[in-house]
Amino acid sequence: MSWSTMPVSRRGLVDTAINGEGCTDQVILNQWYPLAAIVELRPGISYQTVLLEVEVGFGVTLNGELIAWRLDCVVIPAGNPLPAENFTDKLLVQSAYGYLWTSLSAEPKELFSIPETNEPDRRSINVATIGIATSAPRAVENFLDMGHFPFVHAGVLGAEPHTEVFDYNVEIKDGEIIATGCKFPQPQAAPSSVGAIVTDYIYRVPHPYCVLLYKSGGFDESRLDVIGLFIQPISQERIRASMFYSCVDNISSDTALRRFQLGIFSQDKPILENQVPKRLPLSTTAETPIRADKSSITYRRWLSDLGVTYGVISAN
Amino acid sequence: MALSQPTENICSMTTQELTQNDPISNWYPVANADDLPFRHTFHGKLLGQEIVIWRADDGNVNIWVNRCLHRGVRLSRGLNNGAELQCQYHGWRYANRTGGCTYIPAHPVDSPAQHLSCKTFPAIQSHGIIWSGISPEGVPPKLSFLDGLTPLNLRSLPAKAPADSVNEHLSKYMFHPDNQTDGEGSSLVTTKAYDNYFQITATVANSTSTLALFAQPVDEQSTIIRGVIGVPHNSQNVLTVLRYHNNLMCKLRDVIEADFELKSKISNTFAAVSNPRSATRNIANNSGSVSFLKVRVARKWSTAKDVVGLELLPIGNQQLPTFLPGAHIDVFLPNGITRQYSLTNGPGELDKYRIGVKLEQVSSGGSKYIHETLSEGSIIEISTPRNNFPLRRDSTRTVLIAGGIGATPLLAMAQVLEKQKLNYELHYFAQSDEHLAFPEILNSLGNNCIRHFGLSVEETLAKVRESLGEHNSSENLYVCGPGPMLEATRNIAADLGWPDESIHFEYFKNSKIVSFESSFEIELARSALTLNVPAGKTVLQILRDNGIAMPSSCEQGACGTCIVKVLAGQPDHQDVYLNDSEKKRGDKMLTCISRALSNKITLDI
Numbered sequence: 001m002s003w004s005t006m007p008v009s010r011r012g013l014v015d016t017a018i019n020g021e022g023c024t025d026q027v028i029l030n031q032w033y034p035l036a037a038i039v040e041l042r043p044g045i046s047y048q049t050v051l052l053e054v055e056v057g058f059g060v061t062l063n064g065e066l067i068a069w070r071l072d073c074v075v076i077p078a079g080n081p082l083p084a085e086n087f088t089d090k091l092l093v094q095s096a097y098g099y100l101w102t103s104l105s106a107e108p109k110e111l112f113s114i115p116e117t118n119e120p121d122r123r124s125i126n127v128a129t130i131g132i133a134t135s136a137p138r139a140v141e142n143f144l145d146m147g148h149f150p151f152v153h154a155g156v157l158g159a160e161p162h163t164e165v166f167d168y169n170v171e172i173k174d175g176e177i178i179a180t181g182c183k184f185p186q187p188q189a190a191p192s193s194v195g196a197i198v199t200d201y202i203y204r205v206p207h208p209y210c211v212l213l214y215k216s217g218g219f220d221e222s223r224l225d226v227i228g229l230f231i232q233p234i235s236q237e238r239i240r241a242s243m244f245y246s247c248v249d250n251i252s253s254d255t256a257l258r259r260f261q262l263g264i265f266s267q268d269k270p271i272l273e274n275q276v277p278k279r280l281p282l283s284t285t286a287e288t289p290i291r292a293d294k295s296s297i298t299y300r301r302w303l304s305d306l307g308v309t310y311g312v313i314s315a316n
Numbered sequence: 317m318a319l320s321q322p323t324e325n326i327c328s329m330t331t332q333e334l335t336q337n338d339p340i341s342n343w344y345p346v347a348n349a350d351d352l353p354f355r356h357t358f359h360g361k362l363l364g365q366e367i368v369i370w371r372a373d374d375g376n377v378n379i380w381v382n383r384c385l386h387r388g389v390r391l392s393r394g395l396n397n398g399a400e401l402q403c404q405y406h407g408w409r410y411a412n413r414t415g416g417c418t419y420i421p422a423h424p425v426d427s428p429a430q431h432l433s434c435k436t437f438p439a440i441q442s443h444g445i446i447w448s449g450i451s452p453e454g455v456p457p458k459l460s461f462l463d464g465l466t467p468l469n470l471r472s473l474p475a476k477a478p479a480d481s482v483n484e485h486l487s488k489y490m491f492h493p494d495n496q497t498d499g500e501g502s503s504l505v506t507t508k509a510y511d512n513y514f515q516i517t518a519t520v521a522n523s524t525s526t527l528a529l530f531a532q533p534v535d536e537q538s539t540i541i542r543g544v545i546g547v548p549h550n551s552q553n554v555l556t557v558l559r560y561h562n563n564l565m566c567k568l569r570d571v572i573e574a575d576f577e578l579k580s581k582i583s584n585t586f587a588a589v590s591n592p593r594s595a596t597r598n599i600a601n602n603s604g605s606v607s608f609l610k611v612r613v614a615r616k617w618s619t620a621k622d623v624v625g626l627e628l629l630p631i632g633n634q635q636l637p638t639f640l641p642g643a644h645i646d647v648f649l650p651n652g653i654t655r656q657y658s659l660t661n662g663p664g665e666l667d668k669y670r671i672g673v674k675l676e677q678v679s680s681g682g683s684k685y686i687h688e689t690l691s692e693g694s695i696i697e698i699s700t701p702r703n704n705f706p707l708r709r710d711s712t713r714t715v716l717i718a719g720g721i722g723a724t725p726l727l728a729m730a731q732v733l734e735k736q737k738l739n740y741e742l743h744y745f746a747q748s749d750e751h752l753a754f755p756e757i758l759n760s761l762g763n764n765c766i767r768h769f770g771l772s773v774e775e776t777l778a779k780v781r782e783s784l785g786e787h788n789s790s791e792n793l794y795v796c797g798p799g800p801m802l803e804a805t806r807n808i809a810a811d812l813g814w815p816d817e818s819i820h821f822e823y824f825k826n827s828k829i830v831s832f833e834s835s836f837e838i839e840l841a842r843s844a845l846t847l848n849v850p851a852g853k854t855v856l857q858i859l860r861d862n863g864i865a866m867p868s869s870c871e872q873g874a875c876g877t878c879i880v881k882v883l884a885g886q887p888d889h890q891d892v893y894l895n896d897s898e899k900k901r902g903d904k905m906l907t908c909i910s911r912a913l914s915n916k917i918t919l920d921i
């Protein structure tokens with residue numbers, strides 16, 4: 001089949017109702033985004049997705065090489081074999097933390113590092129990649145939020161009546177948001193934990209659409225579990241979110257780890273899809289922040305300062 | 317509501333257009349009464365505005381903007397406990413009637429700001445329909461054809477067409493009073509068009525049947541068709557009637573949708589109401605804070621020996637402001653005296669305020685006036701509720717200790733704890749059964765209310781000790797009663813290892829000896845002013861003399877209303893509001909009574 005002559009269909013993937021002019025936001029265009037967990041890709045087969053309202057093809061070749069390209073340049077319908085030869089209009093790709101990352105920019109900002117993943121005895125998995133009808137910043141903010149644990153994750157990450165959010169520190173360091181000293185009493189912090197413990201958290205926002213959480217409560221007290229939320233923005237109000245999990249737990253099976261984290265993930269989805277408006281309002285008067293929302297307040301201000309306009313409602 | 321000229325056309329349909337008055341000022345049906353079963357929340361939409369509709373246990377129907385003030389989650393996904401609506405995301409609670417925020421679980425000791433209220437819309441239930449509007453005028457339509465009949469709501473039908481197009485078709489709805497023959501051609505139809513609905517009567521020989529049809533404008537492209545028909549009481553025919561009309565209506569809807577060509581013109585009204593940007597602004601009701609209001613004494617009765625209960629109702633259709641459990645109001649009596657009384661209302665009980673007033677032995681004219689002179693029907697002035705005695709709702713055990721009339725704020729708290737099914741005990745110490753105020757409230761608390769009668773001082777203290785027991789984490793004590801009992805309870809609690817921050821108390825008055833002898837300077841950090849406070853004057857007076865507005869209430873160091881932050885210098889507290897650790901920290905003081913131990917004290921004003 002002559003794949004390069006296939007007609008380009010822009011319907012289906014991009015939600016025309018939401019679709020505006022696409023993304024013109026340089027800060028957002030210059031980032032790396034995850035498209036899929038590499039282990040979940042069948043070598044030699046092409047996949048198709050949408051990134052920032054641009055249709056993108058991607059896959060891993062039979063030689064194990066990662067590729068991604070703009071579908072409006074080279075059309076290979078999803079499920080068709082990938083060509084053996086190189087083609088010219090490729091997007092930059094890289095493999096990191098088990099995912100295939102790409103960027104629409106020729107000179108993207110360097111992807112953040114997670115030094116812990118270099119430790120040889122750690123297990124890192126993709127818990128799941130799920131579609132959520134919300135903006136990327138709403139999802140990041142939800143991930144940063146502890147106040148919802150007793151209500152949305154009752155019996156797992158929190159339980160009434162213990163609802164108080166104690167003061168913690170937030171700062172911007174080396175271009176990232178870091179929140180430390182976060183504590184929350186949790187009935188079951190991790191699949192391997194038995195009984196309630198007060199869990200210590202550290203949050204990191206190294207990328208406008210990616211967020212990481214370090215927490216105790218695993219096997220080894222001195223080693224922190226890392227949970228990440230890496231977002232592929234489809235449009236301003238639709239995302240695919242991948243949950244990354246890296247831990248030092250040599251007992252639980254991958255399935256058990258996945259089931260636990262996926263359970264949490266799926267409790268947040270309906271909340272996110274019922275937030276109005278879907279884009280994150282950056283004006284300080286649009287919603288009602290409280291002290292517990294320090295990290296969210298910092299995140300909103302940080303997005304404003306970076307000049308992010310995509311997936312948000314700007315302050316003015 | 318002003319009716320337009322009704323038109324009557326026999327044997328034909330009216331062709332008159334509905335009068336186009338401003339959609340903002342109309343009443344529209346937004347739900348059927350049976351869409352609101354016990355403790356349910358209902359999601360609706362009117363003129364592009366998403367709304368949540370819920371009925372409280374007192375029967376009141378609430379219609380609010382369907383967005384939590386905190387992070388915008390739809391409140392229709394929340395929990396209705398019959399008195400408050402709780403958001404699903406972080407558990408913020410909003411009161412029945414006002415939509416005022418009553419509790420923020422992430423900060424259990426803080427009182428939510430008084431202006432935090434969901435935007436509310438009017439709601440009226442009549443003819444089995446819930447009516448609302450953006451700012452409707454007058455009253456919903458009175459459907460007199462239903463008199464003497466049972467109203468039956470037709471199944472509500474969503475249609476993909478704007479309300480104008482739907483209305484054109486509704487006026488041509490035809491049916492037969494036998495509830496089986498196809499409407500076409502067989503009936504004598506009379507249609508009356510009112511401002512926003514049609515009343516259609518079908519007559520054949522001597523049987524007739526009348527119904528009313530409404531178009532609820534959902535947004536610029538969709539409408540919900542609603543209808544109500546009258547059937548005789550105890551009719552066996554209900555299902556037949558409903559099925560018959562449902563059938564015809566579904567056919568009509570198909571016609572409406574097929575006929576509708578999307579009109580590109582979007583009325584400005586819709587744009588204004590549904591604009592996502594405007595939706596993100598001012599989602600709170602910004603009615604401005606009214607600090608005084610007039611109320612009517614609707615009921616005055618003897619609730620215990622020497623205690624009268626007062627029910628205070630708003631005047632006209634004003635809404636009383638939200639209160640938090642433990643709140644008090646200032647009552648400005650016609651004889652010029654001001655007194656503070658705690659509200660005994662349960663959660664979401666905002667149709668009236670209820671207070672209890674004990675006749676003081678040595679009354680300077682406050683309680684005596686209320687007992688002897690104030691009569692039902694009098695109009696008095698009160699302040700908005702002051703929430704200086706906030707209740708944590710995150711305790712694993714809450715102990716409430718009440719002495720005599722000190723029970724009043726604790727009654728409000730107990731009702732919240734009871735409604736939320738939290739673990740608590742209310743220990744009520746009184747001379748005898750006759751001295752228990754508000755027995756009907758106490759009864760509603762069941763076994764959680766423990767009554768102690770006629771105990772001596774020693775016996776009382778022993779009981780307090782026994783009821784408190786050792787302190788475990790997340791346990792809190794609230795105590796209110798006569799000064800000596802309060803002091804003793806605090807000491808016992810401290811002795812049993814209850815930390816300061818777990819002991820909460822409210823004094824009625826400051827019975828300590830207070831001195832106004834000292835003189836000192838106050839430096840106002842934010843106003844860059846230094847003022848002298850001479851002997852015999854209070855900081856509060858000096859501030860006011862210099863044009864600085866400061867709220868105050870009891871002015872005897874008991875209520876905490878006039879609190880300010882201290883930035884430097886050492887306060888001479890003299891109050892009974894702050895606890896010992898707060899006093900030790902010395903970073904706050906009450907301007908009505910506290911003075912300085914140092915020559916100068918710097919305040920954050």
Ligand code: FES
Binds near residue numbers: 384385388389404408
């Ligand atoms: S969004 Fe409703 S409580 Fe936070």
Ligand SMILES: [Fe+2]
Binds near residue numbers: 153264
């Ligand atoms: Fe969550």
